[in-house]
Amino acid sequence: MPSADPDAGSRHNDTVAINLPGSLNPTLKLDLEWEEARRLRDADLAELDRTGSLGSAPAHTAAAAPPEAAPSEGTAPAPASKTASRPASKTNAPARSRAATMQSAADELRSTPAGRAIGSYLQHMSVERGLAFNTLEAYRRDLLRYARFLGSRGVEDISRITRHDVTAFAQSISEGSDGASALSVRSAARTIVAVRGLHRFWALEGMTTADPASDVHPPMPGKRLPKAISVNEVTRILEAVSLDTPSGLRDRALLEFLYSTGARISEAVGLDVDDLSLERIPANGPDVVRLFGKGSKERLVPLGSYAARALDEYLVRGRPAAAAKGKGTPALFLNARGGRLSRQSAWTILKNAAEKADIGRDVSPHTLRHSFATHLLEGGADVRVVQELLGHASVTTTQVYTLVTAETLREVYAAAHPRAL
Numbered sequence: 001m002p003s004a005d006p007d008a009g010s011r012h013n014d015t016v017a018i019n020l021p022g023s024l025n026p027t028l029k030l031d032l033e034w035e036e037a038r039r040l041r042d043a044d045l046a047e048l049d050r051t052g053s054l055g056s057a058p059a060h061t062a063a064a065a066p067p068e069a070a071p072s073e074g075t076a077p078a079p080a081s082k083t084a085s086r087p088a089s090k091t092n093a094p095a096r097s098r099a100a101t102m103q104s105a106a107d108e109l110r111s112t113p114a115g116r117a118i119g120s121y122l123q124h125m126s127v128e129r130g131l132a133f134n135t136l137e138a139y140r141r142d143l144l145r146y147a148r149f150l151g152s153r154g155v156e157d158i159s160r161i162t163r164h165d166v167t168a169f170a171q172s173i174s175e176g177s178d179g180a181s182a183l184s185v186r187s188a189a190r191t192i193v194a195v196r197g198l199h200r201f202w203a204l205e206g207m208t209t210a211d212p213a214s215d216v217h218p219p220m221p222g223k224r225l226p227k228a229i230s231v232n233e234v235t236r237i238l239e240a241v242s243l244d245t246p247s248g249l250r251d252r253a254l255l256e257f258l259y260s261t262g263a264r265i266s267e268a269v270g271l272d273v274d275d276l277s278l279e280r281i282p283a284n285g286p287d288v289v290r291l292f293g294k295g296s297k298e299r300l301v302p303l304g305s306y307a308a309r310a311l312d313e314y315l316v317r318g319r320p321a322a323a324a325k326g327k328g329t330p331a332l333f334l335n336a337r338g339g340r341l342s343r344q345s346a347w348t349i350l351k352n353a354a355e356k357a358d359i360g361r362d363v364s365p366h367t368l369r370h371s372f373a374t375h376l377l378e379g380g381a382d383v384r385v386v387q388e389l390l391g392h393a394s395v396t397t398t399q400v401y402t403l404v405t406a407e408t409l410r411e412v413y414a415a416a417h418p419r420a421l
Helices: 026-051 058-064 093-110 113-127 133-152 163-175 185-204 231-239 246-261 265-269 305-323 343-356 365-378 383-390 400-416
Strands: 287-292 298-303
Touching: 093 113, 093 133, 113 133, 113 185, 133 163, 133 185, 163 185, 231 246, 231 343, 231 365, 246 265, 246 287, 246 298, 246 305, 246 343, 246 365, 265 343, 265 365, 298 305, 298 383, 343 365, 365 383
Parallel strands: none
Antiparallel strands: 287 298
């Protein structure tokens, strides 16, 4: 997933109908198409973190590995005495099922000329664009559906694809008339953006002489603002975690880390101990942590003193007990068996803490990310700085948080200006 996010996050303008001037450099046009698709996938990843699924777009849920489908990450195998009676087919069944599905999709694409041309585009997105694995698989699913649609219309030569074919596909995915599930407005928009990028790539590479999708614009999803919680609510969640057990120390460290850095949940659970620097750089500055975002892009993020202390406590008093049960994984956050903590388990940790804190709304790891950005902007941080901290490729994605804080600005203005009311 552009995440997928996607973190992820939200976007400033959900309107994805892009009217690009004809004189614009073709490579820049492709870059803009890619940025638009990434913003849409970020929104899907945010929804996945918030709800645990993408109910409005069932055809794409597997790309972002929802909780009910994904295996635990880095989970160490149980002792042999406990697994001897467990059928081997069940142990790695989800992983094998996903691998088989992906292989089947790749084989299907290779079976037709149009599918092989799509494969060239996917290779370009993987090698030259550096797409994350989940995002690349989401593109493969979107474009495989397009290839099937073209095949149903008897179109095998990509040079014979017309604008009418593209618009008919756009209508079919919205209605579900192609035999697959109908997509929500946002999911349909994301798919059409992928198709537009595909045709532009073919035209730039000389595989076709025209771009039939250039004036086919995706539907316009409604604007969705990120849902942040207040500083007081964040504090209640953090303090709801008991520090009496090793798992409690881990949970507190994880939640403090998420709010302190604004990290995506996948970035947090993917951390190794060596990615932390709990020595101040410089001596009077904040601690730092190295995060690996979408497409394995690396960034350094400051670590607040509360999170640093929580991590220090966890590393000294919590992690060793869990590590003793595992096989020496370098992961920072460990599960009860000494393996790497999964994204789904981290989501459950936050959900339980929010319930204990009596937060009367849905809270997800991405909620903490939204709150991190919103509270920074409310405190006077520059939007470009927040962009770097969140790891957004485009400041447009970050600017959505300025819409949220505008309400706060209006309240302050109304209370402080002598002639506001």
